[in-house]
Amino acid sequence: DAGVTQSPTHLIKTRGQQVTLRCSPKSGHDTVSWYQQALGQGPQFIFQYYEEEERQRGNFPDRFSGHQFPNYSSELNVNALLLGDSALYLCASSQTGGTGWEQFFGPGTRLTVL
């Protein structure tokens, strides 16, 4: 079992550009959540996808959008990048139902905006 995988590992962009980050969930998981972790801070919830639809969203602007594919993998898109978007972006997958709804995290994508 490969666990949750994310690509790319690192990314450098300039202000105003657009970026796409990718996530493959753990085998058997159908729900993908995205989190932003600024340096020295705890992760903050961006949004969650289930059955190819955004089901819940945190306090992030519309510049942040996503997609989930039929194979449950997901993309996070950020438009009009700002310096403040520099962070570690974490993807987490989980299985609907059951108890605890444990979320498994990937290693993250480090985005630097110059």
Added chain:
Amino acid sequence: GDSVTQMEGPVTLSEEACLTINCTYTATGYPSLFWYVQYPGEGLQLLLKATKADDKGSNKGFEATYRKETTSFHLEKGSVQVSDSAVYFCALTGNTGRRALTFGSGTRLQVQP
């Protein structure tokens, strides 16, 4: 809204010392509580969890008890090792809806030989 407050770090201990990292929360209803650990350069790993009041989560010598009366979930370990050096995050989810995690700001633990 929901929130989690952790003691600020870094916490520096000698090997075999006792560890306590304080965590308190604000949430409606009966959240599930978690401790995650982040080793340098890695993603988050679930360390332990508790889903109802008075539950004790435990793993790798770490323990935490869900205290509803004090809205706390303090992380404890009787004897830390150098390999425990990492950042520890307290987190919660609601027990309804899609269960997004709300995290504290993290506490860095440094264990010296």
